[in-house]
Amino acid sequence: MASTSKLVLGSSSFPHPTPSSLSITTGSIATKALWHKNRKLQSLEHNWNHSYKFIHGGSKPRNSFVKATSEPSHTQTIWNSTKDIMHTLQKFSGSYYLITVIMSISSTSVLAVENLSDISPKFFIGLFKFIIPIMFMHWYTVGINQLVDIEIDKINKPYRPLASSKISFGGGLAIVAASLFMSFGLALMIGSKPLLWGLILIFILMTAYSVNLPFLRWKKSTILTLLSGVPTILTAYNLAPYLHMKTFVLKKPFIFTRSLAFTTVVMTFFYVVISLFKDIPDIEGDKKEGLQTLSIRLGPKRVFWLCISLLEMTYGIAIIMGLTSPFLWSKIFTVMAHAINAWILWFRANSVDLKSKEDFQSFYMFIFKLLYLENVLVLFVR
Known part of the structure; x- marks a missing residue:
């Protein structure tokens, strides 16, 4: 009996893989994984x-793909x-x-x-x-x-x-x-x-x-x-x-509400100011093109202060409409918010160097920030 047991254990139907067969199998799996990885990177x-050639008209990318074996270099290049x-x-x-x-x-x-x-x-x-x-x-x-x-x-x-x-x-x-x-x-x-x-x-x-x-x-x-x-x-x-x-x-x-009337008036002034102001830094190129913008006709300084006056007038109209509101909360909020904005605008305008194109551009972006804020304030006008 002892010999029989020994014989059964020694003749198992599931033989252990030899070192050579294990290395061949592992190598083939690694090769397939590397092949799939390279195909993915090529794709x-x-x-x-x-995409780059469509945007840039067929020109070669400045940061071309580097044929390296490490994946982070490819990923970083794609991301950049x-x-x-x-x-x-x-x-x-x-x-x-x-x-x-x-x-x-x-x-x-x-x-x-x-x-x-x-x-x-x-x-x-x-x-x-x-x-x-x-x-x-x-x-x-x-x-x-x-x-x-x-x-x-x-x-x-x-x-x-x-x-x-x-x-x-x-x-x-x-x-x-x-x-x-x-x-x-x-x-x-x-x-x-x-x-x-x-x-x-x-x-x-x-x-x-x-x-x-x-x-x-x-x-x-x-x-x-x-x-x-x-x-x-x-x-x-x-x-x-x-x-x-x-x-x-x-x-x-459709009902033409008080809030919509306020929005129409206030936004009209803002859009006029933006249309006039955007031409102030562009005088040099507009002159060469033969454009006759208001900034060319009157000069940047006059147009700048014209835009400031229009915006201050806008805030004045907003304050008047706020004072006539039948709702106390709307009256207080509308008047205070626009009075503060009017003061900030005047203070910011007086700090602009009218000889600096960069200052003009910075202030132009500031006007957009005021417009962003106004789109929120109009919701409280009743």
Whole structure:
């Protein structure tokens, strides 16, 4: 019996692998893993190069992929290059202005709400449906303006992607065409008339503002600039979203409320100031192009203080409307908030070096911050 047990244990049907067979198996698994890893890296490299060439017009990436065996080098290169592309697109789209667009639309949409029950998933879906097509139209307007103004921007704004050749002319044209197609395509699918008419107005007037064709290129004249820009922005970013939310989403009759009247007046002044102020740092390039902006006609100092006076007047109107409010909380908040803003504006304006282009640009961004804040303050006006 002892010998039998020994025989059974010695003749197991599951033999142990020899060292040579173990090394062969392990080696084949490692080889397959390395092969799949290289295929994945090659795929990432191909996709990134394709995106880079589309944006940069077929030029070679500055930070090309390094054929190294370590994965972190490839990952780091992809990450840095992706950040570079995103930063380029951010400059192309004008992110500070896009924030204004989104805030204006959101703020005015809230004004259409009559009671808390209106704040529902339906409201947010309706808001999302309005913002996305408008964002595509925004990319069209800033894109078509940069395509036409490449030579001017090389003087005034050399950091812009088209002026600095970070984006090729063909790449910019493709972005503009795709944005226009997506904007109108989404609007037609959604079926909101306020949204569609707002997009049509932006397309017509802002194209007339930028394109250098007979009877167009309205940016040559300050009056035509204001007529094309201010009504367009006010309608598309304030009145249209209110109508969209009120009639299309919430299915309620249109009512021109006190809050909407306040928003219309205050935002009109802000849009006029922004339209005038943006030309102050661009005098050199505009002169060479033959544009007759108000900054060229009157000089930067006069236009600067004209803009400050208009904004102070805006805050004065806001204070008067606040004093006439039938609600005490609205009266106190509106008057105090706008009085503080008026003082901050005056203090900040007097600290600007009118001979410094950098100071002008910094103050221009400060005006946008005031506009961001105003989009919040209008919600408390009753």
